[in-house]
Amino acid sequence: MVTDATNCPHCDGSTPVFFTDGKDNDRFYESINGGSVHTACPIGTALLASLLAVCVLVAVVSAAPTCPQYDGSTPVFFPDENDSSSFYECSNGRSVHMACPTGTVWNSNINTCDWPQSRK
Structure with missing residues (x-):
């Protein structure tokens, strides 16, 4: 799990790169070709950072x-x-x-x- 948007790789590899929102425990970013996509977990779930971007029930x-x-x-x-x-x-x-x-x-x-x- 990457914690800083500046660490996005310029090319996607075989393993996705995710990083936390830093403000919301139910949002995260996925790195895509040097950019990032801000994503929300489904309602009632939160990001479990140690398992890559897995949203779990809270x-x-x-x-x-x-x-x-x-x-x-x-x-x-x-x-x-x-x-x-x-x-x-x-x-x-x-x-x-x-x-x-x-x-x-x-x-x-x-x-x-x-x-x-x-x-x-």
């Missing part, structure tokens, strides 16, 4: 964890203390509530969704 939860203001090279996750099949991923200082696939639960030991019998 859940407003009062017990959401406090995230670092800036994303580092390693994603920051928190378990949902009220729902073992959900977790939070930090994105630009905000916590984004995410759900595990059906039948799996959050495993904090490996920071991913896992089968319940594997979580210890």
Whole structure:
């Protein structure tokens, strides 16, 4: 994820280049041949920067964890203390509530969704 419009490549490669809006957590830019296209996530979703330009559902939860203001090279996750099949991923200082696939639960030991019998 690129964070500055001046870093747009002049020619598109095989991997798309995205960068955050910087103001809105539900908007991002896609670099296209040295220029950029400003794009909005669908209503009710927000940009999850660590996964390239993936918009995910946003859940407003009062017990959401406090995230670092800036994303580092390693994603920051928190378990949902009220729902073992959900977790939070930090994105630009905000916590984004995410759900595990059906039948799996959050495993904090490996920071991913896992089968319940594997979580210890």
